[in-house]
Structures are given as structure tokens and as C-alpha cells.
Amino acid sequence: MKLKNIFLLIILFFYCDNDILANGHMAGKEFIYENARMRQVLSFKNNTISVQSVFDKKKQKELIAENALPYFEFQINKETVLSSMPIWEFIKYEERSLANQGLEYIFYFKGKGAYKGLKMELYRQYFQNSTLTREKIQLKSTKGHNFQLNKKEGKLHFIYPRLSLNNNIKGSIQEIQIANYQHWNHTFYPSIRNHTLTDSDELLLKGPFSVTYTGNHKVMSTYEHASQDEAKGFRLSAVTSMKKGNIDASQGVEGDETEIKDENFWFIAHHYSQSGNTRTIAIELIRGGYFDNEKIPYDSYYETVWNSFSFIGKDEKIEPLIHHYLFSQITEHPKSRESYFYYNTWAMQRELNKKGYDLRGVLTEERILREIDYAAQMNIELFVLDDGWEEALGIWTPHQKRLPNKLTPLINRMKEHNMIPGIWLSPMAIDSLFKRYRQHPEWIIRRSDGVPIVAQWGKTVFDIVGPFSDLFLEDCKKLIDQGIRFFKWDAMNTFNSSLSGLNHGDKSHTKKERIERYNYLFPFYVTRIMKELRKYNNDVVIEVDLTEPERCMIGLMPLQEGIFFFINNGASAYGDYSTYRTKSMRTVINDYGHFFPKELFTYAVYPHDVAPYCAQHYNINNTLIAGHGFWGDLNQLTPKERIGIGKTLAKAKRVRPYIHGIMTDYDVNVGASPEIYTQVDSMHAFGQIIGFSGSKTRLPYKLDLNRSQLLGILNHPYTSNHKSISMDFNFKKPDDTINAFLIGNKGEKISIISSTGQLDDIQLENNLLIIKVASASTVCIKYEDKKPIKVIGGNVRSQNVNEITLYSKESEDISITFENIP
Structure with a gap:
């Protein structure tokens, strides 16, 4: 063999070593x-x-x-x-x-x-x-x-x-549960529990994660199913009575006779x-x-x-x-891991309902089109129509009076603004006034005396572990054909169906056996529908709503195909524009975020700057970390506010591709002083740093970074050396917040290595550097293998072969044209 060929094979081996071995x-x-x-x-x-x-x-x-x-x-x-x-x-x-x-x-x-x-x-x-x-x-x-x-x-x-x-090593077993419901914040949390194991002993754990420690290793085992961990949050008695007229009380199940115990939710x-x-x-x-x-x-x-x-x-x-x-590794649907800034109409509907408007009647074509335009000013990428667009629960066609032109004008307007069209469904609900209910009485979940149970919004529900799952699949496909690419699936509760003759038993099995088989198979059927819809259109993503107790899809199986809408209002309520609601929501990512990717969670904040809270900046920063959602009446925001929010989201979207899938670095609890969340690709110098503080305080912040890849930092003054950046985070009052966006230079050898004021934007293209200054700033720019040939804006304070320092007044742009040195 010629020496050249041998050399090429050696190079191929070193560069492709992992590929050669992975087989x-x-x-x-x-x-x-x-x-x-x-x-x-x-x-x-x-x-x-x-x-x-x-x-x-x-x-x-x-x-x-x-x-x-x-x-x-x-x-x-x-x-x-x-x-x-x-x-x-x-x-x-x-x-x-x-x-x-x-x-x-x-x-x-x-x-x-x-x-x-x-x-x-x-x-x-x-x-x-x-x-x-x-x-x-x-x-x-x-x-x-x-x-x-x-x-x-x-x-x-x-x-x-x-x-x-x-x-x-004997003993040392860690169990990680992920579905512990907590009343105080109206949501689920993880629970990490330590166990010991001695010789000839046995141990049963629910998980779904467990980790054992051997002499040389930590060994992790998981299973992919879905169920709540305990009976917390469930009905306190066998038969409940939902409060009529109370929207939030109409979330449970009335008429379920099943005795609820912790063991009911333990299948594996x-x-x-x-x-x-x-x-x-x-x-x-x-x-x-x-x-x-x-x-x-x-x-x-x-x-x-x-x-x-x-x-x-x-x-x-x-x-x-x-x-x-x-x-x-759990999913073959990478689209489900992409994050989008989204808007959901539900809180807007709730606000108008408080003013006397019908909760669903406000969702008219005219109002939705206006809300889409408002959302576009905010740089929203995904627009979700919530409950009210449909003819009735279980009849998943546009409401004939509110949407006489169906979904077409709404989806067209969303696409004009490059938005993904999304829609809300309650998969199992069925209105008894409609033909579908009368056609399939055998699918209606009932009590032992034959009376249908009553679920969300006072409606009956179909059993999904049977032929109904195929009908619902076809409903969703029809919506996809109309342009829908995102689904929010709500109210999938533990309904304890004991129906016989479907796919979870017949009359030869006891009622208890049929219920247990139904609850075990439920996530299989729901996840199968998700998978079939992904196969039907690979752009479709489904989020499963977990915002109430009794939601049985919390677990790893639905994450094979989709994501979770995790929390509505936390410890607060609709219409709370303060930081209190936002803090309670942030506890979700604070508790799960050390091991759950932020991309798996969605939740929505109010972007309103309502007195006396004036928490707009705080709330927006909260959803930059995770959740990425907004809701509420956007008409209450001024055009200037909406455009301002859009500018912030544009900065976050600029760094997002580089922090996609990166773990969030933080080590304190919600309400700490300070509370810093770092999401940075240090090698390429892109990322974001979000900070909150429960009290007035200062923090000298330092981050290791490959500065040669840094173009600059937006929204906060900074200094740097060749291997790190430094910022002085000054939280001037309780519940203050900061953000900083790191922009990389993509190897172009031009870096703004310090700024005494805030920079609003930095662009570098074809050796043209443009700096938009938000506050009076002295900036130092370092460059290699280049020289500046034209400077517009700012006053040059000093200059040498590799650096130039300029002073710029507030809102004064700096433009520098470079040429390469041969």
C-alpha cells in the first residue's frame, strides 16, 4: 500500500474513532x-x-x-x-x-x-x-x-x-420520583429518596429513576410509563360535587366511586x-x-x-x-425539543370573562386576528388557540358562529407573521348534546349504576383505551390538514374506567382488574396517538397539560414524543401580574432543572407592567429561562411595550441555537439573594445569564469563557480577560432582575472586550461592525489580522495595532469598517 494511503487511513481513524467503534x-x-x-x-x-x-x-x-x-x-x-x-x-x-x-x-x-x-x-x-x-x-x-x-x-x-x-458497596440506592403533587403550588415536583440495602435483603421502588452505587460505578435504571406518585390532590371522598359556576373547581371528576390510595398509581x-x-x-x-x-x-x-x-x-x-x-435518547422526535416563544389565548379569555364577557364567546375571528397581530409585535413564534375555538367539547371543528370562515383566516394570518399555528383539545371530553355522544354510548365512562361520570367543565368523557383512540387520531389529522402544527392536550385525568368490552377487559374480569388495566394502558394509547401524528406530519408537536391534580400522563412515556405544559398559576391565580405568581412558577424549573431539560417544560407569564407591581421585566426574564410562554390580554399593553418585549425576545432567539440542550447552571432556591441562572456555550461564547434577587444586593459575577470567540455582551456592562468575563450585578431593590446576552463572533477575530454601559445590539458582517449603545459607554474592541479603516460615531479615546477604545453617548451608534491584513 502506498505511504499516502496509509497516512489517509491513520487520519480517518483518529477523526472517526467513535464512529468506527459504535457498531x-x-x-x-x-x-x-x-x-x-x-x-x-x-x-x-x-x-x-x-x-x-x-x-x-x-x-x-x-x-x-x-x-x-x-x-x-x-x-x-x-x-x-x-x-x-x-x-x-x-x-x-x-x-x-x-x-x-x-x-x-x-x-x-x-x-x-x-x-x-x-x-x-x-x-x-x-x-x-x-x-x-x-x-x-x-x-x-x-x-x-x-x-x-x-x-x-x-x-x-x-x-x-x-x-x-x-x-x-452495600446500601446506597437513590430513587428519583418525578410526580409528587404539592397542594401549596398546585403542581408536581420531583422527590429524591435515599435507601439502603443489606445482604439477603430486597427493595421495591417506584422511580421511574433509580441509581445504585457500586465500588466503581453509579448505575442508573429507568422505565418509561406515566402515573402520579401518590394520592395527593385527588378527591377526598369517593364521590365529589364540583362547585357549579366556579371555573377552576370544574377540573376534577364527579361520580367516580373508586377508592383512591397511593398504591393505585404504582404499576411498575x-x-x-x-x-x-x-x-x-x-x-x-x-x-x-x-x-x-x-x-x-x-x-x-x-x-x-x-x-x-x-x-x-x-x-x-x-x-x-x-x-x-x-x-x-428517549425520543426520535427532535422537533419536540425545539423551544418557541408562544402565546396562548386562555388567560385573555379569563380576563374578559371577569368583565362580563362569555369565556368562550370572546374567541371570535376578529378578536383572534387582532391578538395575532399584537403577538407578532412581541416576536411570538407559536400562537395557541385555547378552549372556545371548537363547536363543542369533543366536536373538534371550528365554531360556526364565532369562526364562520373556519380556521383558514387565522392560520393564514399566523403564517404571515411566521408563527406556528397551535390549538387546544380536551381529547376525552364529549358534549352529550351532540350526535357523536349518542353514536357511541359504549365508550362513555360510567359509574357502576350506569350514570356517566362528569369530568372537566361538567362534561362526560370517552374511554380512550379502545376504538375511540382511532377516532380521536383522525380528528387530529384533519386539523393537521388544515395547517395546525402544535397541539395542547388538556384534562387527561385518572378516570378509572371499568368499562368492559373495550381494550382493557371484559365481564370475566373484576371491576378492579379492568380499572387497573385501563390505567396501565392509558399512557400507551395516548403516546401511540402522539407517535402516529408525528409520523403523519413530522412538524407536529404535542404538549400534555399537567396543570391539575389527577393528570395521569406525568411520566417518561409521553416524553418519547412530546412535552409538558406544567403549571397554570402556581400558588397564585389568574390575573396576578405580580412577581409572586412568577416565583411560584419558577420553582418548577428550579426543582426539575438540574436533570430535566428546560425544553420539556412550557408555562406562560403575564407580560403586563401593571401598577403597583411593575413586574414586566421580572416576568419576562422568568420565561426566558424556561417556559417561554405568554398570555393575558395583549390589548392592555401599549404598542411600545409589545415592541420592547419583541426586542428582548429577539436577543434571546439569537443565542437560543447555541444553548439548545445545554444544562442550566444554578445552585440556589427561588427567592434567594441573588438567584442566577446561567445558560452559556462557553466554547462559542453564546448564551444568556438571568438573575433575580429577593432583596437589594450586589454580586461580582465571573464566568470562564473562550473570549476569542466573544463578539460582545448585550444589556449589561462587563469586563474580560482572555479566559473569562466579569460583570457587577447590582440588584437595586427587592425582586429586582437582570439579564445579559452573550453574542459570539463565529471565529471572525473581532471582540468587544469591555463596555462600561449597556449595549443594545451588536452586528458583524463582512468586516462591518455596528454597535447600538443603550447607555453612555466606553467600549474597547480587540481584533486580530485586521485593521479599522473607517470609524463612524463615538469618540476615539485610544488605539493601537490590535485595540481601539471609543466613547459613545446614549443611543449613539458606532460603525467600524475593517479590512483584512494580508
Whole structure:
């Protein structure tokens, strides 16, 4: 081989090392996957299935114990079936490239002996430069064969996946729950709980995250389902009576006779056990996963939830691992992770309702068009029509009187302003006055005496775990055909349906069994609809409303396809323009933000500057961190205010591509003095810094940064050296707030390295630097391989080969033309 070709191969190896290693292949009866971080071996020898090895390449340590328990275990035809039994004949595997840059391998097996006619598909997903493995199982019968899932000793018995780990530390298990409802703030919060485990002991945890500590590693396990963690926030009695006429009281369920206990919401468990030096972690069904004697179908399949397993070094932080998993690895819908500044009409409707207008009647074509134009002045990118656009609940066509021209003029106006058209739906609600209600009485969720339960807004609801799910899917497709690209799905509560004859049991099952199966399957059906809509149009994004107790879609499964609308008003109420409401909302991102990507949350603030609060700037800064939403009557804002908000959002949008998916850095609670949120790409010098303070205070702030990539900083004075920037954050009063936007130079070798005043805008294009000054400023500009040939505006204070310093009065622009030095 010629020396030149050898040289090229060496270069290719070094530049593509991770790509070369990130692949899987068969070696005899073993499947080997390898990337830069790990090597995994799945063994299919002797018609068995086992995880033979998980090897940490960095530490050169094996994680799987030699005396490992079987990889899976379940009951079929009243017998315990193990992965270690010689009944699993490997047929083939297929590889699929994922939209999130991962690789999916599907392994096909067929049963032998007494299990001839049983098929199994094992799905495993791997990711480049990551230790995370995501997996699920699908079981299917061959036509003419009868296989049933059974209980064992009266309990569900389906254990998968199960891994036995080498362990040198006993105890030390962390459980992370994510769906603890808190009355004080009318929303959900995470809960981190620490547990110990001793020899010969066992432990069941709800999760959905658990982390165990071994001698060399932290090992994380997850499952992707959805349910509230506890009964907090639920009806205090079996049958409630909603307050008539009170809009906010009409959110629950009237007529549900089901006794509510914490255990009702626990369907899947992390099962830990310890035996000597081996620690075993398994995911196990405990409620609703299947019926006793449930047939494994031949024309579809029985499937598990997706599970994941990953590891890091014992001294590494677990939060970045979770963050990356939720931002990227759990989803093949990257569009759902894009953030947009949005406006929702609901709070405007509420405000006008207080003044005597009909809550939904105000949502007329004329008023919506005006609100769209107002939102455009604010640089809004997504406009959501809330409840009131529709003919009736469950009849998802435009209201004939309020919107006589249907959605067309509204969507056209949104598109004129480059807005994404969004719309609100209450998927399960159905108005009893309409034909659809009368056509499908078998879908209406009822009490044991046959009377329909009453849900949000005093309406009945359809059971979605059945044929209705397909009808609702078609409703959404019709709206997509009209131009809708964003859905807000509301009021998906725990309705405890015991209907028989649908897809969660028949009269041979007890009422309790049908309810448990319904609640287990609910997130499967909702997420399937989300996935089908994404396939129908890849630009469609769905947010699930979690703003009330009893919302059963809080969990990891819906994050496979969508995002969460997390909080309405927190500890406050509609019409609160103060910082109090905003602080209570910020507790969500403050509690979740260390491990949940900010892109998964939406909520809306009031952008109004109403006396005596004058909290406009504070509220806007709050939604820049996360949430990104606005609502309220935009007519109450002056054109100057709306345009001013638009300028702030334009700055945030300028840095957004660079902080997309970056973890937010903060270390204090809401109300601290000060409270700083940093979202910065330090390498490329783009980002934003948002600060609040509960009291008057000052903070010398310093951030490590590659200054050679910095063009300048907007909205705040600063200084810098070659590896950091410094700002003096001066919070002049209680509940004061600041923001600063870092703008990179994209490698153009021109940097404004300091400014004594606020800069409103900086643009650099074709060697022309334009600086818009918001307050009187002395600016120092550093450049390399260039020289200024023309300066307009400002007074030159000093200049040398690589720097120029100028003074500019307030609102006086500076323009500098450079030429390259050969």
C-alpha cells in the first residue's frame, strides 16, 4: 500500500474513532456492541438469552456478575419461563439508524419445545459515546397456537430486564420520583429518596429513576410509563360535587366511586436484591400489566414499556446522564425539543370573562386576528388557540358562529407573521348534546349504576383505551390538514374506567382488574396517538397539560414524543401580574432543572407592567429561562411595550441555537439573594445569564469563557480577560432582575472586550461592525489580522495595532469598517 494511503487511513481513524467503534455485529452465537465507552455482549448460546458482559472501557472494569440471575422471567401457560431456558432459538437481527443518532437492533427469536409457536422480538438501542442501553420486549403468538400470560401465586410475574452487578458497596440506592403533587403550588415536583440495602435483603421502588452505587460505578435504571406518585390532590371522598359556576373547581371528576390510595398509581417497580457481593436490579410489573390468562395475540403483540440501563464513574454526577437521556435518547422526535416563544389565548379569555364577557364567546375571528397581530409585535413564534375555538367539547371543528370562515383566516394570518399555528383539545371530553355522544354510548365512562361520570367543565368523557383512540387520531389529522402544527392536550385525568368490552377487559374480569388495566394502558394509547401524528406530519408537536391534580400522563412515556405544559398559576391565580405568581412558577424549573431539560417544560407569564407591581421585566426574564410562554390580554399593553418585549425576545432567539440542550447552571432556591441562572456555550461564547434577587444586593459575577470567540455582551456592562468575563450585578431593590446576552463572533477575530454601559445590539458582517449603545459607554474592541479603516460615531479615546477604545453617548451608534491584513 502506498505511504499516502496509509497516512489517509491513520487520519480517518483518529477523526472517526467513535464512529468506527459504535457498531454491533455477530460473533458466532454472540452479539457484540462496542463504542468508545463500553463493550456489551449478548449471548444466544444453547438457545438461551443472557447479558454476558457490560465492560467499562474507561475503567477497564466488568459490571456483570458471574452468578447473574436470568435476564428475564415471566409466566406463560402457568409455567415460569426464563431467559436461561434452552427454548429461545435465535433467528436473525435487524439494524435501524435512529433519528437521535442512535442504533436500534431488533433480535428475533422463536420458541422451541412446549413453546413452539411463540415469537419474541427484543429491541435494544445504543448510542455513540454513551453507556445507555434502551430496550423493550414484544411477544407474539403464531396463529393456531395458544399462549397465555399468567399470574404466579396470585400476583403478576413479569421481570425484565434484570441485571446482576458486581458490587463492593452495600446500601446506597437513590430513587428519583418525578410526580409528587404539592397542594401549596398546585403542581408536581420531583422527590429524591435515599435507601439502603443489606445482604439477603430486597427493595421495591417506584422511580421511574433509580441509581445504585457500586465500588466503581453509579448505575442508573429507568422505565418509561406515566402515573402520579401518590394520592395527593385527588378527591377526598369517593364521590365529589364540583362547585357549579366556579371555573377552576370544574377540573376534577364527579361520580367516580373508586377508592383512591397511593398504591393505585404504582404499576411498575425497580426491584433490588443483594446476595453476597452481587447486587441485582430488575424492572417488575406489579399492577395492571396484564390479566391472568391473557392471551398473547397473533395479529398484534404484547409489549413491555421501554427500559434503560446506563452507568458512569462513581465520582461523576448523575444529572447530566439523565438530562441527555431525556433530551435526546428517549425520543426520535427532535422537533419536540425545539423551544418557541408562544402565546396562548386562555388567560385573555379569563380576563374578559371577569368583565362580563362569555369565556368562550370572546374567541371570535376578529378578536383572534387582532391578538395575532399584537403577538407578532412581541416576536411570538407559536400562537395557541385555547378552549372556545371548537363547536363543542369533543366536536373538534371550528365554531360556526364565532369562526364562520373556519380556521383558514387565522392560520393564514399566523403564517404571515411566521408563527406556528397551535390549538387546544380536551381529547376525552364529549358534549352529550351532540350526535357523536349518542353514536357511541359504549365508550362513555360510567359509574357502576350506569350514570356517566362528569369530568372537566361538567362534561362526560370517552374511554380512550379502545376504538375511540382511532377516532380521536383522525380528528387530529384533519386539523393537521388544515395547517395546525402544535397541539395542547388538556384534562387527561385518572378516570378509572371499568368499562368492559373495550381494550382493557371484559365481564370475566373484576371491576378492579379492568380499572387497573385501563390505567396501565392509558399512557400507551395516548403516546401511540402522539407517535402516529408525528409520523403523519413530522412538524407536529404535542404538549400534555399537567396543570391539575389527577393528570395521569406525568411520566417518561409521553416524553418519547412530546412535552409538558406544567403549571397554570402556581400558588397564585389568574390575573396576578405580580412577581409572586412568577416565583411560584419558577420553582418548577428550579426543582426539575438540574436533570430535566428546560425544553420539556412550557408555562406562560403575564407580560403586563401593571401598577403597583411593575413586574414586566421580572416576568419576562422568568420565561426566558424556561417556559417561554405568554398570555393575558395583549390589548392592555401599549404598542411600545409589545415592541420592547419583541426586542428582548429577539436577543434571546439569537443565542437560543447555541444553548439548545445545554444544562442550566444554578445552585440556589427561588427567592434567594441573588438567584442566577446561567445558560452559556462557553466554547462559542453564546448564551444568556438571568438573575433575580429577593432583596437589594450586589454580586461580582465571573464566568470562564473562550473570549476569542466573544463578539460582545448585550444589556449589561462587563469586563474580560482572555479566559473569562466579569460583570457587577447590582440588584437595586427587592425582586429586582437582570439579564445579559452573550453574542459570539463565529471565529471572525473581532471582540468587544469591555463596555462600561449597556449595549443594545451588536452586528458583524463582512468586516462591518455596528454597535447600538443603550447607555453612555466606553467600549474597547480587540481584533486580530485586521485593521479599522473607517470609524463612524463615538469618540476615539485610544488605539493601537490590535485595540481601539471609543466613547459613545446614549443611543449613539458606532460603525467600524475593517479590512483584512494580508
